[in-house]
Structures are given as structure tokens and as C-alpha cells.
Amino acid sequence: MPRRRGVFAGNVIWTTVLALGALLAPLVIALSRDNSQLSLRILREQEVPSSPSPALNLRFASDETVYLSRLHDGVTEVSLDATLTARRQPIPDRDTLHMRFPMMERLAVSPQFFAVASLMADYGFQPRTPAADGTFRFTRLHVWSVASLDLFGDRLLLLGDPTPRALAGWRESKGGIAWIGPLSSHPERDLKPFLYDVPGAPPLSLLRCMSLELGAVRFLPDGSYVVVPGVKDGIYLYSKTGTLLRTWKNQALGLDAPDCAGMDQKQEDEFNGSYSARFEFLNRHRVVEEILPLAEGPGLLVRSVVAGKVRWTLTILHGDQVTSYPVPITGNLPYDRLRADVRGGRLAFLRTWHGFGPAAVFRPGHLYLAEFATAAAGLAP
Helix, strand or coil, rough: CCCCCCCCCEEEEHHHHHHHHHHHHHCCCCCCCCCCCCEEEEEEEECCCCCCCCCEEEEECCCCCEEEEEECCCCEECCCCCCCCCCEEEECCHHCCCCCCCCCEEEEECEEEEEECCCCCEEEEEEECCCCCCCEEEEEEEEEEEEEECCCEEEEEEEEEEECCCCCCHCCCCCCEEEEEECCCCCHCCEEEEEEECCCCHHHHHHHHHHHHHCCCECCCCHHHHHHHECCCCEEEEEECCCCCEEEHHHCCCCCEEEEHHHHHHHHHHHHHHHHHHCCCCCCCCEEEEEEEEEEEEEEEEEECCCCEEEEEEEEEHHHHHHEEEEEEECCCCEEEEEEEEEEEEEEEEEEECCCCHHHHHHCEEEEEEEEEECCCCCCC
């Protein structure tokens, strides 16, 4: 078991002089029903500097800007121009927050809130609009795990375990691995589990494979939501009210379901202590990195390694129809990961890396803008 840390629920209030821009509701890509002639086309690629620290995730902020979450330096809105000009910083760096939030690896945005989380299960959220005195309250919590998270208004969708890190009764948990409920300072109380681990309670599959970053969750535009557990078989689609609408098997979609339940403490310790061990295992499997809310249905961004190169495929689920598109991006390093978002007719991809090792050498990331184009004419539909 990981070493237990003390209970912590921190609220930090800070002030900004920059006005918050209005966030337009995310739009979705409209794909033709006859999409056999479509392909993904890269419109632009540019380097994302590793200074002040590497960018680890992104979300569209507007048609012309994206939010970048950085390792140690909060969340910044940048223009999609040649230099990624910084527009504002809705969540500041660690010095301004006066807390050592480890890594802002997960990022979720709604018109009302930002939510961020780290691989070490530090989790925080902040309103998008200031209080009457112009300050912002950033709330930080220690939970057991956050593999993925998303927001729909003030609703939080979480893949992980929101139990506080220091709670002695964690081994008496309900075994939930997917949770939903209101965004609050007490996620263990206010979030309700709806999907459970294979071994039951405690959720050992989740714990054993936590450092592998398997699985994803995402709200769709109508409030329904998709869960890819990663640590167990299946893709699950739920209605806005929580009714299970449909499931898909991993094998039917060409995905792997690593046997996390069958792993032991030694394997878990190896993953936690070694990036090379982690990615040596991960690179033997086809796993989901992200879920994109496309008009035709959820789009699964699938990672695999072919001939020593990291590659990705976008697999779109539309009822019984499953269509896959090669993503024209290739990873240069064995630990490259790809994060993505969609707005209007464009997709944004961030190729980043998590293999910092004992002597961290931060390398720049790469930002790509893409769209669907017809193969015949080379034009967007």
C-alpha cells in the first residue's frame, strides 16, 4: 500500500487583475454519415516550450485560444498563434498558490469551474468567476486516485477513488472506481459510485495500475457520459440521469484490458518506482488516452506502439457502427502521451511526455490543430 499522508483540505484565495473571458459552450464535429472517405488532417504543428515547466494537458478556451495545464505552473490560456501568446493565467503557479501541488496532469473545464488533478492524487478546483472582492478560491484535496475527470456545469465525473488519503477505513471502501456528483470539498461524501472494481472492495485493480494512467471519462454535450475504466474490460455509455445505455467490449474495439486485478504488490511498487518499468508494460498494450465528445458519438483516442514508434488511432462509436481513423502524429519517445480536445470543426492535440526520471530534463511538447477532411478533395466536409 502507498504510504498514507495526513488529511488535507486546503482553500487558497488569490486575486487577479485580468478579466475572465466568457467560455463559449463546446461545439462538436459534425461528421458525414458516409464517412468512409474522411481522414484526419493536420492543419498546424508547433512546439510548446518546456519553460516554465512542461505542458501536460489542454482544453479549448475559445475558437482562438486553449488552456494549457503545466507541471508546476498552473493553467494558462494561450492564443493559437505562432508563439502561443499567454493571455491570462486562471490558475497560478505553485508559489502564488502557496502550496506544492505536485503536477497538474488532468484538466477539466466547464463554464463555471476548472478542475485539476495529479498522478499523486492531489485534486483541486476553482470557480471561473471571481468573488465580489475580486479573489478566487482554489480548493485542494488529497484523495486516493484520480485517473481521469470531467465537468458538466457543477457536476464532477471521476475515474478513481475520492476517499481521503488519510482515512483509515479505505480498506472498507465500496470498491467504486467511477463516481459522479456535485463538485464539493467532500467528494467522498457527495460523489456516488456507479461502476465497481473486479475484486470488489477495496478497489485493488485501480490501486495496482494507478501509475499507468489507464482509462478515461468524458461528458457528452447532452450531459450523458462515457467511462473507459482501463483497469477492467468494457466501455460504458450512461444517460444524463445515470441509466446505462450501452456497453462495448474491449476486444471488439481492438483494445486491451490489462489484468490489474491479477497483479501483486511487487508489480505495483515497480510501476510506482520506475518509469521504464511502467512504459515497458504500457507499450505492450492498446489503451485509451482520451474520450472526445464528437457529434457521431464518443471518440476514443487509442495509444499503441508499432515498430518502436508510439502511434494513435481515433475510434468513433456510433451505435453498432465503429469507425477508426489513424491520427497522423507519431511519438518520438517511448513514453509520449497524447491529450486532446474538440471545438467546432477542429481538434487540438498535445503530444507530451511523462518520463521525467531521476535526472529530469524537460523537453518541449508539440501542439497540433487538426480537422476531418475528405480524402478525394482534401477539403473539410
